[in-house]
Amino acid sequence: MEIKVDALVLRTADYGESDRMLTLFTLQRGKLSAACKGVRKAGAKLRFAAQPFCFAEYVLAVRGERATVISAANTDGFYGLRGSVEKLYAAASLAGICDALLYDGIVNEALFLYAVDALRTMCEGDEAEALIAFILRALELSGYKADFTACAACGAPVEGRAYYDASGGGFYCAECARGAGVSEGTVQLLRKCAQLPFEQSKIAPDSPKRALKLLYAGLVARAEADVRALGEYIDIL
Numbered sequence: 001m002e003i004k005v006d007a008l009v010l011r012t013a014d015y016g017e018s019d020r021m022l023t024l025f026t027l028q029r030g031k032l033s034a035a036c037k038g039v040r041k042a043g044a045k046l047r048f049a050a051q052p053f054c055f056a057e058y059v060l061a062v063r064g065e066r067a068t069v070i071s072a073a074n075t076d077g078f079y080g081l082r083g084s085v086e087k088l089y090a091a092a093s094l095a096g097i098c099d100a101l102l103y104d105g106i107v108n109e110a111l112f113l114y115a116v117d118a119l120r121t122m123c124e125g126d127e128a129e130a131l132i133a134f135i136l137r138a139l140e141l142s143g144y145k146a147d148f149t150a151c152a153a154c155g156a157p158v159e160g161r162a163y164y165d166a167s168g169g170g171f172y173c174a175e176c177a178r179g180a181g182v183s184e185g186t187v188q189l190l191r192k193c194a195q196l197p198f199e200q201s202k203i204a205p206d207s208p209k210r211a212l213k214l215l216y217a218g219l220v221a222r223a224e225a226d227v228r229a230l231g232e233y234i235d236i237l
């Protein structure tokens with residue numbers, strides 16, 4: 001059987017002499033693995049389709065559990081990501097988060113569209129903010145929405161210095177103070193990335209790093225998603 005899917009390459013692994021196994025996030029069928037044969041040979045026609053972050057329309061031959069790439073038409077290679085090592089790490093973090101949150105064969109159209117949208121933003125704009133916005137959306141889709149507008153214990157608005165409890169996934173006011181302290185700049189940056197009203201003047205140069213550390217802790221604690229690339233990205237910020 002042949003199927004046609006819109007897909008994003010999340011991960012690649014070389015095998016054999018010139019073959020590569022792709023982990024694809026498809027719009028129509030969720031996550032699946034597909035072999036891309038002969039793709040590491042010089043001048044291979046499908047070389048582009050076996051690169052990380054390639055977004056293409058793939059035609060796959062499916063036999064039982066096995067899928068093989070027959071052809072691919074490029075939609076977007078996100079070449080702007082190659083412009084800096086930070087952008088590449090941010091994109092690798094996004095791919096790792098999708099890989100960790102998705103189960104094989106479960107369709108998640110919203111996450112797919114958010115991922116493509118975030119990769120486009122990373123090419124052109126601020127990759128840290130695009131990644132933060134993506135993680136907030138991914139956590140929400142997985143049922144772990146982080147509410148940083150009201151204290152999880154007393155409901156008071158979260159203003160100024162706040163607290164975040166990764167295991168409970170909640171933000172707390174200074175009075176209720178549960179978990180680790182969160183700077184005002186971090187809260188304002190999270191608000192910005194969630195498209196809530198925010199104060200730009202309070203966002204500090206280290207706010208992206210702090211916000212990503214907090215979200216990483218949330219991903220590990222709540223969604224059990226330990227994404228190594230995200231840890232590495234945070235280290236170079």
Ligand SMILES: [Zn+2]
Nearest residue numbers: 151154173176
């Ligand atoms: Zn409170």
